[in-house]
Amino acid sequence: DVKVTQSSRYLVKRTGEKVFLECVQDMDHENMFWYRQDPGLGLRLIYFSYDVKMKEKGDIPEGYSVSREKKERFSLILESASTNQTSMYLCASSLSQDYGYTFGSGTRLTVV
Amino acid sequence: AQTVTQSQPEMSVQEAETVTLSCTYDTSESDYYLFWYKQPPSRQMILVIRQEAYKQQNATENRFSVNFQKAAKSFSLKISDSQLGDAAMYFCAYRSPNQGGKLIFGQGTELSVKP
Numbered sequence: 255d256v257k258v259t260q261s262s263r264y265l266v267k268r269t270g271e272k273v274f275l276e277c278v279q280d281m282d283h284e285n286m287f288w289y290r291q292d293p294g295l296g297l298r299l300i301y302f303s304y305d306v307k308m309k310e311k312g313d314i315p316e317g318y319s320v321s322r323e324k325k326e327r328f329s330l331i332l333e334s335a336s337t338n339q340t341s342m343y344l345c346a347s348s349l350s351q352d353y354g355y356t357f358g359s360g361t362r363l364t365v366v
Numbered sequence: 367a368q369t370v371t372q373s374q375p376e377m378s379v380q381e382a383e384t385v386t387l388s389c390t391y392d393t394s395e396s397d398y399y400l401f402w403y404k405q406p407p408s409r410q411m412i413l414v415i416r417q418e419a420y421k422q423q424n425a426t427e428n429r430f431s432v433n434f435q436k437a438a439k440s441f442s443l444k445i446s447d448s449q450l451g452d453a454a455m456y457f458c459a460y461r462s463p464n465q466g467g468k469l470i471f472g473q474g475t476e477l478s479v480k481p
Contacts, residue, residue: 285467287468287469289471294375294473295473296370296372296457296471296472296474297457297469297471298471299468299470302467312468342409344411346411348467354399354401354403354413354416354461354469355411355413355469357411359408359409359410360409360410
């Protein structure tokens with residue numbers, strides 16, 4: 255089975271901190287995605303990447319950046335964490351556009 | 367831009383009964399994919415079912431089936447013989463073949479199953 259692993263299940267950070275959320279997949283998938291999930295809003299796309307060193311903005315990229323130096327790893331960076339970035343963050347990967355995603359188990363981030 | 371709407375924030379079903387979750391979407395594309403995902407309390411998103419827009423036949427996966435109405439832009443999920451393990455948040459999602467494969471999600475429907 256394809257595995258998508260997010261490094262932390264729960265994370266508490268202080269306002270203004272630089273935060274790294276790591277995601278690793280083990281099946282050589284081209285496409286990787288970062289979403290945030292908030293009640294009543296569903297999942298909203300922050301950034302995605304379809305190749306190493308390639309990145310595309312999603313619907314809500316403000317306050318975030320990403321890094322994909324290796325195919326299997328896609329990192330989400332909060333440059334200066336703010337309380338409105340408290341959320342559930344989900345990473346996903348996909349073999350191609352014809353397929354659905356495989357998701358990680360999520361990181362619940364709280365910014366205090 | 368495409369949008370996906372789930373108008374039922376919460377649904378409830380009796381164990382062994384059938385329930386239908388609604389989803390509508392808006393798009394000008396003719397070729398796309400539609401998905402239903404399940405998110406139990408463990409938070410792990412699980413793919414339930416997938417439909418290709420060019421296929422008229424409705425997808426089925428065991429107790430899960432869809433009613434895909436392309437002209438009406440409707441994609442409902444039917445769960446038959448509901449089980450306690452079906453209790454979860456369900457998300458409908460749209461995928462365009464032209465936008466890097468990104469999924470656009472609805473707001474979600476929380477399904478509870480009563481014993």
